[in-house]
Amino acid sequence: MGRRCRLDEQKVARLEHALDAGSAPHGWGEDQRWTLARVTALIEQLFRMSYTLRSTSYLLHRLGWSPPAPQRRRAERGRHRYVDQGGLAERGTTARDQDxxxxxxxxxxxxxxxxxxxxxxRRGRTPVVTGSGRLSLARLICLSPANAPA
Known part of the structure; x- marks a missing residue:
């Protein structure tokens, strides 16, 4: 059967409200994730009660929370489109020969x-991590036949 929860219904409701508000208002704004360690620290901060990570996991499951399953993405495979379209020089010719x-x-x-x-x-709700972004770089280097070494 297991041990009874040490948090009464009012404390559980207060914890759920704090969890629904997100991790940022409680000082974890850099990545907005609820980890077991953070929820355990929140319980200690709110109620002055010490919980183990396993007990916190049981409590979260009882409240209807779970870690989302990772989504698998299919790897893109196949030949390069320029090779398939015949956009390459014939065998034995060089760029210098074709200028x-x-x-x-x-x-x-x-x-x-x-x-x-x-x-x-919460089950059925995918957590959204905001902020961050993406850095994209592109580089193009071209060699002219006029400047090629002899």
């Missing part, structure tokens, strides 16, 4: 969000 430019293009992106980590939310 063509050679261009190298590179793109890179960096997410400014914190690394993936577990967070808790």
């Amino acid at each position: 063509a430019w050679i261009c190298f293009e590179d793109e890179a992106g960096q997410s400014l969000r914190p690394p993936k980590a577990r967070t808790w939310s």
Whole structure:
């Protein structure tokens, strides 16, 4: 059967209200996640009661909270579209022979969000982490046949 919850109904309602308000008002605004350690610290801060992480997990499950299952994304695979369309020079010819430019293009992106980590939310509600953003870079280098070394 297990132990009874040490929080009475009023305290449970107060905890639910605090959890629904989000983690930012309680000092964890940088990534807005509810981790077991943060919920445990919140319980201690609000009620001066010490809970273990496991007890906090049981309490959250009883309140209808759970960590969302990770979404799997399908990897993109396949041939490159320019290779399939025949956009390459014939075998044995060089850019110098065709008086063509050679261009190298590179793109890179960096997410400014914190690394993936577990967070808790009510069942059926996906937590939204705001802020952060993305940094995108693109570089293009071209070599002219007129400036190519002999």
